[in-house]
Amino acid sequence: xxxxxxxxxxxxxxxxxxxxxxxxxxxxxxxxxxxxxxxxxxxxxxxxxxxxxxxxxxxxxxxxxxxxxxxxxxxxxxxxxxxxxxxxxxxxxxxxxxxxxxxxxxxxxxxxxxxxxxxxxxxxxxxxxxxxxxxxxxxxxxxxxxxxxxxxxxx
Amino acid sequence: xxxxxxxxxxxxxxxxxxxxxxxxxxxxxxxxxxxxxxxxxxxxxxxxxxxxxxxxxxxxxxxxxxxxxxxxxxxxxxxxxxxxxxxxxxxxxxxxxxxxxxxxxxxxxxxxx
Numbered sequence: 001x002x003x004x005x006x007x008x009x010x011x012x013x014x015x016x017x018x019x020x021x022x023x024x025x026x027x028x029x030x031x032x033x034x035x036x037x038x039x040x041x042x043x044x045x046x047x048x049x050x051x052x053x054x055x056x057x058x059x060x061x062x063x064x065x066x067x068x069x070x071x072x073x074x075x076x077x078x079x080x081x082x083x084x085x086x087x088x089x090x091x092x093x094x095x096x097x098x099x100x101x102x103x104x105x106x107x108x109x110x111x112x113x114x115x116x117x118x119x120x121x122x123x124x125x126x127x128x129x130x131x132x133x134x135x136x137x138x139x140x141x142x143x144x145x146x147x148x149x150x151x152x153x154x155x
Numbered sequence: 156x157x158x159x160x161x162x163x164x165x166x167x168x169x170x171x172x173x174x175x176x177x178x179x180x181x182x183x184x185x186x187x188x189x190x191x192x193x194x195x196x197x198x199x200x201x202x203x204x205x206x207x208x209x210x211x212x213x214x215x216x217x218x219x220x221x222x223x224x225x226x227x228x229x230x231x232x233x234x235x236x237x238x239x240x241x242x243x244x245x246x247x248x249x250x251x252x253x254x255x256x257x258x259x260x261x262x263x264x265x266x267x268x
Contacts, residue, residue: 040169
């Protein structure tokens with residue numbers, strides 16, 4: 001499955017309000033779900049963060065979990081207007097956050113495949129210094145699509 | 156089932172999936188760092204959550220988890236997503252009860268629309 005096809009422009013926010021890690025995660029979850037379902041997802045994501053930060057370093061974090069609250073793989077992306085503390089592994093601030101939530105039943109293990117793909121794309125973004133490149137959600141999705149195509153060609 | 160019990164049950168289920176994923180070789184290969192002490196703490200939290208459920212529900216949950224790995228199955232278009240059997244229509248109207256699949260026994264969950 002193509003990652004860009006899982007993204008829609010209303011799930012890409014390039015001027016996310018900076019704040020504490022928890023509140024930024026909450027804002028991204030609310031782009032996907034509202035109400036008690038959103039609370040459930042936030043609780044699970046924060047428990048996941050307690051295991052070790054999903055801030056992979058160089059300005060990118062990838063919070064993720066499975067939740068009963070979603071029926072298909074859901075992705076939201078946020079870029080904070082100022083870098084925030086995400087307790088990343090390199091201890092440096094984070095500004096680009098890919099949030100991924102998968103349903104518990106997941107034929108073909110799409111969740112872990114997609115998660116792995118996002119990590120690869122994130123590494124490309126940092127390597128080529130592209131975090132701030134996109135100016136609009138459309139440009140961001142195109143950028144992801146281009147990186148993904150490049151990675152596929154290399155294989 | 157009260158809203159609080161339902162929330163505990165759903166969170167317990169999500170945490171169990173989190174714990175199961177941590178053990179997956181495919182997950183480990185991705186390379187996220189997991190702290191050993193934190194994973195033990197997560198198991199402790201999960202056990203505390205289990206104790207907050209009514210005793211019988213907790214026991215059913217644990218039996219189903221041992222049998223199927225996932226004790227809860229969402230319902231989609233009147234099908235149990237655990238065993239993919241069609242469910243009797245009248246089940247959906249009993250939304251405040253703990254309902255199990257008549258075929259596989261998993262606890263059924265209707266997602267909020």
